Amino acid sequence: MLKRELGQTETPAQGAVVVCGGGAAGIAAALAAARSGSAVLLLEQGPAIGGTVAHALIHTLGGLYDSAGEIINDGLPAELIERLQRADSRTRRRKLGRAWVLNVCPRVYQAEACRWLAEHRQISVLDGVRVTAVKQVEDRIVELAAVAGRRSIVIRPRAVIDATGTAEVARLLDPSLVEGDGPRAAGGWIFRLSNVAAGALDFPKGVGLVRDLRAAAAAGHLPPLASHAWLDEGIAEDEVFVKLMVPLDDASLKPEAQAKVHRETTSLALQASIAAQEAIVAFLRRLPDFARATLTQVGSLGVRDGGRIRGRYTLTADDVRQGRKFDDAACRCAWPIEYWDGERGVSVEYLPPGVVYEIPLRSLQVTGIENFWVAGKCLSADRWAHASARVAGTCWAIGQAVGRAAAEAHQTTNERWAQPTLPL
Numbered sequence: 001m002l003k004r005e006l007g008q009t010e011t012p013a014q015g016a017v018v019v020c021g022g023g024a025a026g027i028a029a030a031l032a033a034a035r036s037g038s039a040v041l042l043l044e045q046g047p048a049i050g051g052t053v054a055h056a057l058i059h060t061l062g063g064l065y066d067s068a069g070e071i072i073n074d075g076l077p078a079e080l081i082e083r084l085q086r087a088d089s090r091t092r093r094r095k096l097g098r099a100w101v102l103n104v105c106p107r108v109y110q111a112e113a114c115r116w117l118a119e120h121r122q123i124s125v126l127d128g129v130r131v132t133a134v135k136q137v138e139d140r141i142v143e144l145a146a147v148a149g150r151r152s153i154v155i156r157p158r159a160v161i162d163a164t165g166t167a168e169v170a171r172l173l174d175p176s177l178v179e180g181d182g183p184r185a186a187g188g189w190i191f192r193l194s195n196v197a198a199g200a201l202d203f204p205k206g207v208g209l210v211r212d213l214r215a216a217a218a219a220g221h222l223p224p225l226a227s228h229a230w231l232d233e234g235i236a237e238d239e240v241f242v243k244l245m246v247p248l249d250d251a252s253l254k255p256e257a258q259a260k261v262h263r264e265t266t267s268l269a270l271q272a273s274i275a276a277q278e279a280i281v282a283f284l285r286r287l288p289d290f291a292r293a294t295l296t297q298v299g300s301l302g303v304r305d306g307g308r309i310r311g312r313y314t315l316t317a318d319d320v321r322q323g324r325k326f327d328d329a330a331c332r333c334a335w336p337i338e339y340w341d342g343e344r345g346v347s348v349e350y351l352p353p354g355v356v357y358e359i360p361l362r363s364l365q366v367t368g369i370e371n372f373w374v375a376g377k378c379l380s381a382d383r384w385a386h387a388s389a390r391v392a393g394t395c396w397a398i399g400q401a402v403g404r405a406a407a408e409a410h411q412t413t414n415e416r417w418a419q420p421t422l423p424l
Helices: 023-036 053-054 077-086 106-118 168-173 204-218 225-229 268-286 319-322 383-389 392-408
Strands: 017-020 040-044 092-094 100-104 123-126 129-135 140-148 151-157 159-162 185-193 230-233 242-247 294-298 331-334 336-341 345-349 357-360 372-374
Touching: 017 023, 017 123, 017 392, 023 040, 023 053, 023 077, 023 123, 023 159, 023 372, 023 392, 053 106, 077 106, 077 392, 092 357, 129 168, 151 392, 159 168, 159 336, 159 392, 168 372, 185 268, 204 230, 204 268, 225 268, 225 331, 242 268, 319 336, 319 383, 331 392, 372 392
Parallel strands: 017 040, 017 159, 040 123, 159 372
Antiparallel strands: 092 100, 129 140, 140 151, 185 242, 185 294, 230 242, 331 357, 336 345
């Protein structure tokens, strides 16, 4: 993977498809654009790619399968499953409620994503880069300004894909391009425990354990966040993943607030998450099955809905429920409407068996700008449709469609952009 030091003010890539955000949608968009013949510059604000799956510790990838457990989108999503299974024999499909997910170690996922990108020489990856300004002329984005440490970068893109998950690039261009209807979906705080007794979550013990956590929270013996705690089996037999539902404040949506876990953070949501995690671990260690439990990994605060763009079409809950099809379909989805309310808890509305809806490309292109696309969680959708479409597997399928469309939209038969050259 290409990663180089930049000078004080540099122009690293001209005429490339620029993907902002190295999560599921951004990785898929970069791969798809490269396969379509474009040079690609993938910018990640954090220290490493991987997005929510790798950094927030998502070990159950939703959106890859339909209600019967069959792969729902061909291409990169299907290849992802194959690569992850080949990389780690513990990777497996399993049923979670009435939906199907892919169980995978977040570290394996991140390593495999890095390898995959490195196989494509026309993809250049820069991490630790933050876009600071966007210049638009008429109906096109013509320039991005960014910073990497103390260095400034100027990029003149062929097309821009906002895969930040929180519509950061769209906000820079025009805050009115981003909207949110109704209350903000709760975030997720996940931590990983090892050295747990085998079968600790087997029925009915697992159900009883969740009940005990909620009772302790109701009695004031545990912080309020424990009232919606969720425990799930891990990748290894002695692992348990614990997930907390965290109401988000404005400070917690800022990328810098999620980059490092520390008690001095300005985010009240992060402070509450850290305190709840410590209390829950202490509570669990008093139980025989968790007496030797070790905290082995803590995720960043996962943001489910950090804002959605105003696209050429807004996907609705009725589209989801009715299994609507579109002439410009980007991908297919059958994940339930899974809405995480910070006060009421999670509500899951499963689609009828066999019902599959489509996400149109119009929901992935910003209104009025020809070369500006979004991929992943900041698609144009109401909050209920978004609660179905935001999952990792669907983000891979969305990224694939957007990467291909962005690369091909303005490409003529004789036109091919050169691979970007970065200053050494």
